[in-house]
Each structure stands twice: as C-alpha cells, then as structure tokens.
Amino acid sequence: MVLKRYTPPTCTLEITAKSSPLSRWAGQPVFKSLSFELRLDDPRLPDTEHVTLRGDRIQLETLHEAVSNYVQNLLGESRDWESNLNSQRGRIPAGPDSPEAARNAVIFDRAVNTSELATSAPNTSYLPVPPRLEPRGLLAHNLFLGSLSAVESGPVVPLSTLQLFDLATALDDCAAEVMALPNLNREPRQPLSSPWLKVAAMLVASAGLTTGILKMLDRAATSPQTATAPAPAPANPQLAPAPGNPQLAAGVSPSPVPAVPTPPAPTPGLPPLPPPPINTAASPSPSLPPIALAPNPPSNRPSPIQQPPLLFPPNGSTASAPQSAPAFPQGQTITIPAPEEPPISAPQAPAPVPYVLPPLPPRLAPAVPPPLPPSLSASRFPVPPPQPFPSPIEPIVPPASTELPPLEDAQPTTESEDNNQAAASKKNRTLFDTIPQVSEARTYFEERWKPPEGMEQTLEYSVLIDENGSVQSIVPMGKAAADYIEQTNMPLVGEPFVSAVSNGKNPKIRVVLRPNGRVQTFLEESD
C-alpha cells in the first residue's frame, strides 16, 4: 500500500507502510513495516541508466542523513569567499573540490570512474554500510549506495546536481511528513519515560473527560455557554460536523471533521499492547522525537485512571479539574458536539478518535500531516487518516518546524472559562507545574502578554531555560508564532527569565499565548 509518493522531476520516492491499529489511539498514523522505493528516473537519461533502490525505514533514514549532510557540506564548504578569492588556490587542498577540479568538472562525464568504483565500495552489499556521497567536481556527485546496492544499480550511482537537489528535496519532504511519524518497529522501549506517562495521562484524561462530558451534556441544554457548542443536530447526529462550532471553525479550516463525538469507553478500551519493538538496535535519527505512543507497561495498565493527568484537558484548563472532568466549573464551555451515539457509518475512519481525547501524545510527535478533507486524505493516505483533533491553530498549515510541531491545541475557550482560568491561575501553581519555573514563566507572561489588535491565532513557543534561569533558546511553533514574536514581550535569548534551575537540568517550557490574553505554560521536557 503506497502511503506517500514524492515526485520531483528527476526521481520518484514511494513510501509504503502498514498502518498500525494503534493509530486510532495515537490520533495520528502509526506505521509499521515502512519501506521505500526510490527511482532515479531522470527523464534526461536513457532508461538503462535509471536506477531503482529499495529499502526499509532505517535505510531511508541513513540515506536521508547522508544526502542531507553532503548537501550541507557542499553549501558550507570551507572556501569562504574572502580567503578563497584573495589568496586563491593556495589554501585549498587539491581534491575533487578544488577550483581546478571544479573547472574540470565543467567537463562533465557521466561515466563512472571505474578505479573509484573498485576502491570505494568493496562488497558493500553484504555489510550494513551506510550510503555516502562524494563530489565529482562542481556539477557531479557519486552516490555510493553501500548496503542499498541493488543488483542492477551497482555500488555507485552518478548524480547530476539537479538529481542531487531533487533527491534531497524528496528525502527532506519525506522526512518531514512520513519518517517523523511514530513507528512501532524501531523505537526502543522506554519504561516509565515521559512518553509513557503521557500515554497514561491521555488515557486518564480521556476517561475523565468522557465522564465529564457526558455529565455536561446533561446541562448543555440549559447552560448559556452552550452558544459555543454546536447545536446538537437532532435529526441526524451522526452527520453533525464538528466545525459546526463557530469557535472551532474560526481557527480551523472547514475541512469536514468526520469525528462524531463518540463518548468512548476508554477504560475497557485500553489500547492493545503493541508488538515489542523489533529494531531496537536502530539508530534513531536525531530529529525524531521520542515516540509518543510508547507501549504501556502491563503492570501499570490497571491503574492509569487513578493517576493525575499530566496534561490539560481539552478545555485548556490548567487549574480546574485536573483530576476529573466532573469537576468542571459550571461555566465551562462545551466545545464538544453533543451527539452521544457512536457513529454508525464512518467507513473512512473505522475508529474515529473521540473528539474529547486530549491530544497530548501528538504534541511531542513530529509533523503530523494536517487534517485533510476525507476526499483528499483518502486518496493520499490510504491508511485511515488521523482524526483531526480540534485544533484551532492552523491545522492546514504543516507545522513549520520539522522538529516539534505546534501543540495540537486545546479546545477553544470562552470568556467565562477564562475567568475561571484567571482566578485559578492567581494561585499560580497548578498541578502541572512540576517545577517552579513553569509558574514563574506563566507569571512573567501574564504580566506582559497583550494580544495585538486583530490577532486570532494562538501563539506557542518552546523556551529552553539555562541553568541560571535565563533563556537559552526560543522556538516559535508555527508561522503565527514567528510572525508575532515581536509582540510577545518574550525575553531575549540570554536574558534572565525565571529562577535558576536547582537540579542543573535545562527545562523546556511550552508557552501558550492566546488571543484572548490567556497564558498557559507547562513543562515540555527536562533533559
């Protein structure tokens, strides 16, 4: 089953994978058995010179790494302009990169240098030799396939610069969209690591919320705040589109979210344990965040309900009702569509993730393909598409950073909730503030955050803190966050921000600034 296809002009990269049943709980595709086929089918070359490579996920990652590093070296190679131009030649070691060679490269032969072949890639097909590239002058490159070698390809493939560019582009795109997704086969188990806790928390929260929502639904009819809740479609609840909620729709594209609110039964419905990781020896790409949906250690399965959730319930409340949804304040916005019946038909989404599921694991997960209308996603994602969580933040725009996507946002809030929120945050410490710096950061922004006129997006930043409490780096999540960074009164890098960190670790604090002036902070990770 082809999962994704990348087709720059001179190559075709096809990703195939099986979707794991865990996808339904992860809220995004989780794949296993990912494999790829890369056809270097530059139309300018005769068919006989077209090469097809195949491999698994690990091989794809090493190929991506090799190509990416090679390109970066090519661009940043140490011929800095001044010395290169002023004291030409002298400093540059003779080699394929030297200006001499570069000039000769304009005499560009596609034939592979056979001596190079003989010396460079002996027996690579039997050993796990990662692919690598070497320049052949300015315009040509040799891709040594290493263990990727195919019978017909031989150990080395000559690439023109355009081919290299297309290959790099395809691999980059793929890395951002597919390889970054969780894969069950390769993540080493991380017992009791935070990913696991988040899974547990997610289960807790979904259970709690479900209960809470069921209760709230009873009140929904009379509550004045139901203005923001979609009117329960009485005639045909199954078809009530989630974006019927005006507040949701404000930030969400009108992509029809097929998620009919299905009050789930999370407690009995604990996800089955995934198969144990097979490729634990795989070297994880550094850009890959920890898998969000780590296996649940069986010993802990019976009890997750009792654990306080580590995440916000979808209403975004930091202070209210962390333990259980029934404690929602009266004025709570109901942003969940009301119908209670499970969907009868949803062929594209056999297991829609209930709307109420707090989207915590995807927060750490990389670039999830944005929700697509089912018509599109059905063709482009033959796997069941990830059920879009309610995410008022630019759900159509792919996360700008390939490392950390913007938070899947919590449900929109109303003023009344904000008031509760504001009151609650006066206490300033919430159960989520595992370290004091988190509440200090919230205080900092509560004093300074003034939403700009007309801003509608929620801004999110990942702020890395130094041991001394100053800002080490700020990563805006998404375009809006980058655009508005000037208006946030964000401390500059190096500026004091919070108190010094006691344990010598560098916490990363996620700062969420909402257009209504609300501020949320929480600990992203502490390494």
Added chain:
Amino acid sequence: MRSTVKSSAPTNATGQSPNWEELTQKAPEPTQLDNIKAQLDLVLLALEALAEIGSEAMLKVAAELNLEPMVADRVALWRLRQSNPLRKGHGGRKKLDVEEARSLVLISCHLAKQHQALIRRAVALLEQMAEQNREPHTIALLGDYIDRFSNTYGSRMEDAENLSARELTDLALKLLIDLLFYSSPGGHRRLWLALLDRAKN
C-alpha cells in the same frame, strides 16, 4: 502539504512560512558575522544578477515575511548589504546583527524559491554545457548571468580587480548552484547552517 503530482513548475514549491525558529536554534559568534555579511551579500548579488531582482523586490519580500522591522526601506537594506566588509567605500561600517542576518537569510531564500524555475533551468543548462564540453558563456541565460554578476561585483567590491574573469565566473557558478539548494523548502535552514559553517573556517 506538497503535491504528489510531478511538479513541472518548481516555483509551486513556495509558500512555506519562514521558519524563523529554525534559525534561532543556532546563533553565530559575533566574530563570525563579518564573514556572514560578506556571504549574504554575495548570495543576494547572485540573485540580482540571475533574476534581475532589485531592491524593490527584496523589500517586497521583506514585507511579505513581516521582516519590515529589520528591513524597512531601501536605506535599511542598503546599509545591511553595505555591511559586507568586501564592499567598496563604507564596507563593513554598519554592524549587522544576528537578527538582521537572519532576515537576509529568509529574504534570500524566499526570493530563490520564487525564482526556482529560473535557477533550475540555469543549472540544467550548466550541466548540459558541461556535458557537451562547452563554455557556459555560450548560452544566453548563463552568459548574461555571468556578465551581470561580474560587472556588479566589479563595481561594488573592493577586491574585484584582484580577481580574474575566470575566478569571477567560478564564483558566479558556484553561487548559482548554491541558490538551487536555497530555493528548496528547507533552504533557509541550509543557508543559515552554511553561513555558520563557512564563518567558522
């Protein structure tokens, strides 16, 4: 999301937001900035020469990317580029700070993206010329580019008289190939890292 359709018009690959955050994760040493200034000015010079981009287009992109605080007008842009220590006259006088350098990176890559089709064609022609063992000059697109680049370089840069036409051609072609990679969706990241890499040496 990128289209899965074979893209015959690579310019479609624009529209990615300026991933400022990717540039903020790694900051240069102050001592590296001089070098970075020179390189950025040259990247823009190559774009100017290839696509006949003027400061008007650069300012327009700055506005699109909400970089006006950094590059508000012609004067500001000029001062930024004039900070290149290789420049004649007041070269290097203006201090270019990191934020300004990042702005120029985003502007350069956005422009490269806008003109990706042209850049791609120029590189394809260059490959073709090389294959046929012909001088790049003999193709109009490349010849014009090299001429414009060399002339502008000569009129702006201090060290121009030390360089042979051959060397200027090499520089122009190397910059052309670099521009291709900067025109990709992650180009700004590549350029920023390349600037840092080069500045280290």
